[in-house]
Amino acid sequence: MAPAALLACEADAMPEAKAELTPRAAALTARETGTVRSTVYAAPAVRGRTALSDAQLARFAVTALIEEAQLTPKPALVDRRGSGAHRDLDLATMLCSAHALEPTFTALARTARRRGEPSALLRAELAQIGRAGEQDMLHATGGSNAHRGAIWIVGLLVAGASMTGNTTRLNASHICTLAAQIACFPDRFAAPADSHGERARQRYQVGGARREAQDGFPHVIDIGLPALLAARANGVDENAARIDALLSIMTSLDDTCLLHRAGLPGLHTAQQGARRVLQTGGSSTPDGYTALVALEHALLSLNASPGGAADLLAATLFLDMLAHHHASGSSASWNI
Numbered sequence: 503m504a505p506a507a508l509l510a511c512e513a514d515a516m517p518e519a520k521a522e523l524t525p526r527a528a529a530l531t532a533r534e535t536g537t538v539r540s541t542v543y544a545a546p547a548v549r550g551r552t553a554l555s556d557a558q559l560a561r562f563a564v565t566a567l568i569e570e571a572q573l574t575p576k577p578a579l580v581d582r583r584g585s586g587a588h589r590d591l592d593l594a595t596m597l598c599s600a601h602a603l604e605p606t607f608t609a610l611a612r613t614a615r616r617r618g619e620p621s622a623l624l625r626a627e628l629a630q631i632g633r634a635g636e637q638d639m640l641h642a643t644g645g646s647n648a649h650r651g652a653i654w655i656v657g658l659l660v661a662g663a664s665m666t667g668n669t670t671r672l673n674a675s676h677i678c679t680l681a682a683q684i685a686c687f688p689d690r691f692a693a694p695a696d697s698h699g700e701r702a703r704q705r706y707q708v709g710g711a712r713r714e715a716q717d718g719f720p721h722v723i724d725i726g727l728p729a730l731l732a733a734r735a736n737g738v739d740e741n742a743a744r745i746d747a748l749l750s751i752m753t754s755l756d757d758t759c760l761l762h763r764a765g766l767p768g769l770h771t772a773q774q775g776a777r778r779v780l781q782t783g784g785s786s787t788p789d790g791y792t793a794l795v796a797l798e799h800a801l802l803s804l805n806a807s808p809g810g811a812a813d814l815l816a817a818t819l820f821l822d823m824l825a826h827h828h829a830s831g832s833s834a835s836w837n838i
Contacts, residue, residue, distance in 0.1 A: 566820035595643050599649050603649060
């Protein structure tokens with residue numbers, strides 16, 4: 503998985519003591535205030551609907567991790583068929599890890615709700631919670647890194663969602679903006695990052711999970727969610743719609759998990775193969791499924807796994823669950 507842990511993650515090394523929004527996060531903020539016209543994802547308002555509790559947000563986060571892990575067939579990733587390119591992970595381990603993180607997500611939501619707005623203090627507090635959660639994950643998995651990246655990616659969105667207040671209207675862009683603002687503060691107490699992902703980020707000069715968060719999660723808000731909704735609108739079944747959302751994320755993500763395991767050949771194989779599946783009709787069509795099988799074989803031959811894209815799919819599913827909740831259990835209606 504993408505090697506960023508919440509506050510022990512790839513977002514450790516901000517040289518500035520002062521947090522500033524990246525252009526993407528600033529654009530999202532402008533979009534919310536009406537100064538920029540762009541896509542806004544919002545579930546319809548529902549009378550009487552109160553804000554999700556910290557425990558509910560945590561359960562949604564865990565459910566998103568579980569549903570991502572169980573989604574089958576994913577190219578070279580752990581799923582119901584087996585371990586993909588991972589030798590130290592299987593589905594049972596992924597599920598154990600997801601359940602072990604529920605207290606972490608609850609604590610992240612509670613702390614962010616109490617602080618009320620992004621700040622350096624909140625960043626530091628979430629850092630401590632995230633690092634403790636990573637240890638809980640490692641204990642639950644016997645030392646395997648099942649969800650380090652998801653603690654960062656999904657954890658920030660949990661924090662952002664908890665700060666939206668007692669509202670009956672979901673705005674995924676606003677959640678992502680709040681999460682981005684948190685990510686833009688430095689983690690002053692973190693040890694120097696030396697993860698696989700951080701080394702890949704520096705070697706190949708890519709943004710990684712840190713930049714994805716600071717930019718407002720563009721692979722979620724601009725790619726993952728639209729792809730999921732478009733597939734559903736075209737009558738694609740839910741399983742295939744989620745696979746296609748994953749593939750859509752893979753087409754442009756500079757996935758540090760792929761880069762660490764297989765370098766640029768692995769990244770290019772994943773991006774081009776995912777694009778080929780979508781261009782041939784998506785995973786639900788015979789030609790698309792054939793291309794998906796070929797993509798998996800190519801990735802396995804390189805021992806490559808798109809773990810970063812998997813984390814962002816989990817983030818996509820998390821926001822989608824929030825939309826369904828705010829739509830009173832009906833299919834969420836998004837304004838696009």
